Amino acid sequence: MVDHGRISLKGVNVFYGKNQVLKDISLNIPAHSITVIIGPSGCGKTTLLKCFNRLLDEVEEARVEGEILFDGQNIYAPEVDVTQVRKRMGLLSQKPQVLPMSIYENVAFGPRIHGLQNKKKIDHVVEKYLRLAGLWDEVKARLSEPASRLSIGQQQRLCLARGLAVEPEILLCDEPTSALDPQSSRNVEAQLLRLKENYTIVLVTHILRQARRLADYVAFLYLGELIEFGPASEVLTSPQDPRTRAYITGEIS
Amino acid sequence: MLRQPLSADIRLKRRKRLDRAFHCLMLISASLVVIFLLLILGIILGKSLPALKISMITRTPGTGYYLGQEGGILNAIVGSMEITTGATLLALIIALPGVIFLNTYLKKKSAWAELIRLMLDILWGIPSIVYGAFGFLLMLTLHLRASLLAGMVTLALVELPILARSVDETMRLVPSELKEAAFSLGASRWQTATRVVLRQVFPGLITAILIALGRGLGDAASVLFTAGYTDRLTTSLLQPVATLPLAIFFQLNSPFPEVQQRAFASAAILTLMILAISLAARFLGRHLGRHRIK
Numbered sequence: 221m222v223d224h225g226r227i228s229l230k231g232v233n234v235f236y237g238k239n240q241v242l243k244d245i246s247l248n249i250p251a252h253s254i255t256v257i258i259g260p261s262g263c264g265k266t267t268l269l270k271c272f273n274r275l276l277d278e279v280e281e282a283r284v285e286g287e288i289l290f291d292g293q294n295i296y297a298p299e300v301d302v303t304q305v306r307k308r309m310g311l312l313s314q315k316p317q318v319l320p321m322s323i324y325e326n327v328a329f330g331p332r333i334h335g336l337q338n339k340k341k342i343d344h345v346v347e348k349y350l351r352l353a354g355l356w357d358e359v360k361a362r363l364s365e366p367a368s369r370l371s372i373g374q375q376q377r378l379c380l381a382r383g384l385a386v387e388p389e390i391l392l393c394d395e396p397t398s399a400l401d402p403q404s405s406r407n408v409e410a411q412l413l414r415l416k417e418n419y420t421i422v423l424v425t426h427i428l429r430q431a432r433r434l435a436d437y438v439a440f441l442y443l444g445e446l447i448e449f450g451p452a453s454e455v456l457t458s459p460q461d462p463r464t465r466a467y468i469t470g471e472i473s
Numbered sequence: 474m475l476r477q478p479l480s481a482d483i484r485l486k487r488r489k490r491l492d493r494a495f496h497c498l499m500l501i502s503a504s505l506v507v508i509f510l511l512l513i514l515g516i517i518l519g520k521s522l523p524a525l526k527i528s529m530i531t532r533t534p535g536t537g538y539y540l541g542q543e544g545g546i547l548n549a550i551v552g553s554m555e556i557t558t559g560a561t562l563l564a565l566i567i568a569l570p571g572v573i574f575l576n577t578y579l580k581k582k583s584a585w586a587e588l589i590r591l592m593l594d595i596l597w598g599i600p601s602i603v604y605g606a607f608g609f610l611l612m613l614t615l616h617l618r619a620s621l622l623a624g625m626v627t628l629a630l631v632e633l634p635i636l637a638r639s640v641d642e643t644m645r646l647v648p649s650e651l652k653e654a655a656f657s658l659g660a661s662r663w664q665t666a667t668r669v670v671l672r673q674v675f676p677g678l679i680t681a682i683l684i685a686l687g688r689g690l691g692d693a694a695s696v697l698f699t700a701g702y703t704d705r706l707t708t709s710l711l712q713p714v715a716t717l718p719l720a721i722f723f724q725l726n727s728p729f730p731e732v733q734q735r736a737f738a739s740a741a742i743l744t745l746m747i748l749a750i751s752l753a754a755r756f757l758g759r760h761l762g763r764h765r766i767k
């Protein structure tokens with residue numbers, strides 16, 4: 221049997237108004253690995269991630285064409301419940317965006333809206349995912365404090381814990397370390413490497429060294445087109461396309 | 474070549490002079506505001522001093538109160554609180570779902586949303602005597618008498634646009650990234666609105682409620698025909714109700730100086746109540762925002 225990957229994109233086009241920002245993207249994201257999307261700023265990486273969990277639905281001027289199959293089902297099919305799609309994919313955004321509530325409530329938010337009510341179970345979930353995101357020891361004594369009081373690096377790991385708490389299968393990460401200091405970045409990277417055993421991770425970055433450290437597969441996006449996709453060792457060391465080579469050697473950025 | 478530094482120097486001097494002139498102007502205008510407020514408070518308090526007794530706020534008018542005999546304006550204080558609290562609650566119940574709808578279900582550039590905002594702005598600008606006349610007409614068609622209920626509904630109409638637009642403005646400032654964070658956790662629009670957006674705007678919501686309360690407390694024209702007036706405490710929605718603005722109006726109309734002084738005392742009490750609400754709005758706005766994302 222041919223492995224189609226967890227997520228397959230088939231001929232995906234995205235427009236903002238009349239402006240086409242993603243052009244005929246076809247791509248298979250393999251399970252239990254980190255697929256890194258690289259490319260210069262403005263090439264459409266964030267847009268691509270927002271296609272996966274249909275967050276582009278909320279952007280008024282955006283229009284998506286084509287199919288995105290998740291375990292064989294087209295998530296853009298009319299009968300699909302968009303909240304269920306999003307529940308199965310956690311999103312870690314570029315700037316950590318904590319919710320206006322306590323640290324505890326931030327993590328409990330997802331499980332609560334999906335129906336968990338038992339206080340003991342919620343306590344358990346909160347601790348479990350704060351541990352998984354490597355934040356528990358730092359916040360266990362101040363769970364009822366506003367999340368906005370955490371440092372920016374802690375906020376990003378809180379967002380990770382919050383995303384994990386809805387028990388997604390896919391993690392979508394959009395330059396999750398770009399707002400963080402080097403120490404916090406390392407910390408988040410370490411969590412991602414640990415998590416790939418159990419999750420399928422799609423990571424957007426414009427830091428090539430980060431791609432080298434984390435990637436199993438690499439996709440190079442340029443001006444809205446998917447130029448190259450393959451195992452990290454191949455794409456990052458011996459790229460086939462001259463544009464990929466130019467990007468990796470730093471000639472275009 | 475030689476002239477250039479010279480003219481630059483002159484220009485710099487002129488700019489400095491202009492700067493100082495504007496600085497003076499701003500100082501004058503700021504002091505005028507302060508002086509004005511102190512003057513109003515001073516005069517009203519001064520005028521009311523002879524009448525300011527504890528019985529003013531603990532008793533209802535006794536027989537012959539309007540001729541200078543014993544009594545107070547407890548009826549109007551309690552009445553004003555009843556009618557304004559009721560009206561504000563009513564306005565809130567109508568405004569809040571509408572504003573949530575405007576901000577989370579309609580598109581940002583929706584023509585409908587713009588139309589609704591425009592209409593609210595127009596409603597805001599309509600003088601409250603017009604609402605009073607409208608309420609009066611409504612009463613006549615429904616065969617209602619002037620009562621707490623009729624006054625409350627009319628006052629709610631006055632407060633509705635104020636409340637709706639103030640809350641709307643704070644909701645519009647909620648960053649779209651915050652909503653996206655909730656959406657990407659699988660929250661529905663309703664959940665995002667009630668559990669995230671409302672929390673984020675909570676301080677603004679409280680401030681808006683207090684502003685509407687203050688406005689309702691001081692409004693005379695809308696209750697003039699609709700709420701009636703009574704010397705007793707109001708215990709039912711269908712009884713007429715006394716209000717502070719009308720208490721001031723009636724007492725000021727009296728030929729007796731003692732009664733006129735009581736009008737100023739009533740004005741002082743009303744002013745203090747509004748002052749307290751304004752201060753509360755300031756304080757709460759600052760302290761409820763613990764969890765707000767900046």
Ligand SMILES: Nc1ncnc2c1ncn2[C@@H]1O[C@H](COP(=O)(O)OP(=O)(O)O)[C@@H](O)[C@H]1O
Pocket residue numbers: 236241259260261262263264265266267268279281
């Ligand atoms: N909401 C939007 N409306 C219009 N154009 C947008 C919007 N968001 C992004 N774009 C445009 O789409 C292109 C791709 O943006 P993005 O996906 O954010 O790129 P990247 O994440 O790779 O930097 C850019 O040219 C950007 O200006």
Ligand SMILES: [Mg+2]
Pocket residue numbers: 265266267314394
């Ligand atoms: Mg981006």
